[in-house]
Amino acid sequence: MLDAITTVSEAEVLPILAGMSAARRQDLLANAILHSVPTGTVLFEQGEVPNFQLIIVSGSAQLLGKSGAGREVLIETVRAPDLIIPAAVVSGAPYLMQARVPEPSRFLLVQADVFRDAAAADPVLAQAVIGSLATQFRRMVRQIKNLKLRTTTERVGCYVLALSARQGTPDRAVLPYEKTLIASELGMTRESFSRTLASLENSGLQVEGQTILIRDARSLAAACHPDPLIDDSPL
Amino acid sequence: MLDAITTVSEAEVLPILAGMSAARRQDLLANAILHSVPTGTVLFEQGEVPNFQLIIVSGSAQLLGKSGAGREVLIETVRAPDLIIPAAVVSGAPYLMQARVPEPSRFLLVQADVFRDAAAADPVLAQAVIGSLATQFRRMVRQIKNLKLRTTTERVGCYVLALSARQGTPDRAVLPYEKTLIASELGMTRESFSRTLASLENSGLQVEGQTILIRDARSLAAACHPDPLIDDSPL
DNA sequence: TCGGCAGCTTGATATAGGTCAATTCATGAC
DNA sequence: GTCATGAATTGACCTATATCAAGCTGCCGA
Incomplete structure (x- = not known):
């Protein structure tokens, strides 16, 4: 389950680390670990202080928020290639969410302080972190607008x-996980x-288990008012 | 209203730019502008592509989200010293929020591309951007948890x-803007x-206009279940 | 093949919170 | 001072959404 990285061939192709000098990347990966995990694994709990920066090599991770009463809600899904909550790692503050793995996935684990130092020393890595943080921030803003400005139907x-x-x-959507x-x-x-x-x-939509048929996109859009500044861009 | 910076003395003390080499900072500020704005000014609209990175020298800015129907909600307040939505500037993507000034404030305007280049070249500035993005991201996550996991009373x-x-x-709170x-x-x-x-x-609270008296913090906490992983840390 | 879950749907009901409207309160202009 | 304006409160009412409670369906393991 825990494998030291013998060949960096895999990690080399990680877009996140692309552009770093070979020496710097070597440095970063020196005590990195490649972790393959099965469905259902909890990578960390909310409240924990980050030990590692997790880099998604393949697969994805779900970020969940939990209330004191035990209610649990999905906040975000992060997919390869990306960093898992760099915000917590770079700030050294406790995770605000739990991370869970919804499909067999592989992660590169970099010691938190090693990662911070590398990001401070290497402008290319710093840029990657900035890009990841910016994208994730914007997703959160979209979600807040979605929650505050829209009805459930929308x-x-x-x-x-x-x-x-x-x-x-364009004529269908397959739900990516349980309803x-x-x-x-x-x-x-x-x-x-x-x-x-x-x-x-009634608005041109048909439910068929996990797949939703869109029989009339026009009518559907009329019912739910899509907005490019709220809905995830197709990027 | 628009003043070229003749002395950098003011900007020099900006924590954001602290640590940058004098030369680099000089470079950054070469075509920066110090802008003093009155209450009510709209700095930019949602949907606009960023021209500048705005740095709050003094005062604050409110970030609002607007729906197609014209509803308008406050999403965040950003205070000096900080950057205003670096996420939009570094990604070069349209603003998702409008920025409005709730009190007389001063901002340093740095051309967006100049700022991006500087952040790419200067590790110290890059770190500052990373820190700002990380903090802002975490605030958004807290807000989402607040919205999804809590009742209005909480x-x-x-x-x-x-x-x-x-x-x-500990015995009172003054509301910072209109209810x-x-x-x-x-x-x-x-x-x-x-x-x-x-x-x-009924839970040890008393409303007195804009100030709220807390007569029994214990009882109030019992009614609303504070949670350090949701509520803004006193940091 | 038969349980037996787990996830989903559907119905009946409750309620939190929204909407609409009237009133008060505070503020600033003149 | 009075008036006008915008914010806040309060009340009556309503509806969107949660809650509670059965059923239903498909899937997995024995």
């Missing part, structure tokens, strides 16, 4: 539209999500 | 508690905010 409809755009299939999780991501209960999806069948 | 109560902690007065704005920041209507505050009078 959130659900726009979620489906954004999904179909991201998947390159219960998606509901929590959208800030509603699973029951509301189910009902809202059903009610959108 | 949000209002914890807001007051956090305020009083930040202001160093309508605060309500939108907390994701509710002004009416709900008003009623919720009133209802918390």
Whole structure:
């Protein structure tokens, strides 16, 4: 499960580390570890202080927020290639979210202080960190606008539209994980999500298990008011 | 209103630029502009592409999100010394929020491309940008947890508690701006905010215009479940 | 093949919070 | 001082969404 990196060939192609001088990258990877984890693994809990910067080599990680009462909501999904919450690592502050692995994935673990030092010393790595942080920040802002400015119907409809755009299939969208999780991501209960999806069948949408058919994108858009400054850009 | 910087004395003390070599800082400031603006000024609209990186020298800026329907909510307040949405500037993407000035303030305007180049070239500036982005990201995460995991009562109560902690007065909190704005920041209507505050009078709280007296912090905390991983740390 | 979960849907009901409207309060202009 | 304006409160009402409670469906393991 824990493998020291013998060949850096894999890590070399990581876009995050691209552009770093070979020497610097060598330095970074000296005591890095490549970790392959199965579905369901918890990478860290909220409240923990980061020991490592995790770099997603393949797969993805879900970031969950938990309340004192035990309620648990999905906040974000991060996909390869990216860093997992560099904000916590660079600030050395406790994680605000738990990280869980929804599919077999591989991560590169870099000691937190090593990572910080490297980011301070290497402008190319610093740029990568800045880029990752900026993108993640903007996603959070979009989500806040989504929550504060929209009804559940709008959130659900726009979620489906954004999904179909991201998947390159204008006539359908396949839900990437359980509806219960998606509901929590959208800030509603699973029951509301189910009902809202059903009610959108009047607006050119058809639910078929995990796949949602979009029979009339025009009508759907009219019902849920997509907005490029809220919905994830297809980038 | 627009003044070229003749003396850099002011900018020199800006913590953001501290640590940069004098030469580099000089370079940055060469075509920077110091801008003093009155209350109410809109610095930029959402949707605009950033021309400048704005650095808050004194005062603050409010970041608002607007819906197509014209609804407008407060998302964040940024205070000196800090950068205004570096995420938009470094990524060169359109602003997701409008920036408005709630008090007479001064900003240093650095051409966006100049700022990007400087951040790429100067590790110290890069670190400052990383720090600012990380802090701002974490604030957004806290806000999302606040919105998704809490009731209005909890949000209002914890807001007051956090305020009083930040202001160093355990027995009171002074609301920093209109209640309508605060309500939108907390994701509710002004009416709900008003009623919720009133209802918390049963939990050791007393409303006195813009100042809220905390007569029984224990009881208030019991009613609203503060959580260090959600509420702004007193840092 | 048969449980037996886990996830989902659906229905009935409750309620938190939104909407609309009227009133008070505070502030600043004149 | 009075008036006008915008903010805040309060009340009555309503609806969107949560909650609670069955069923349903598909899947996995024995």
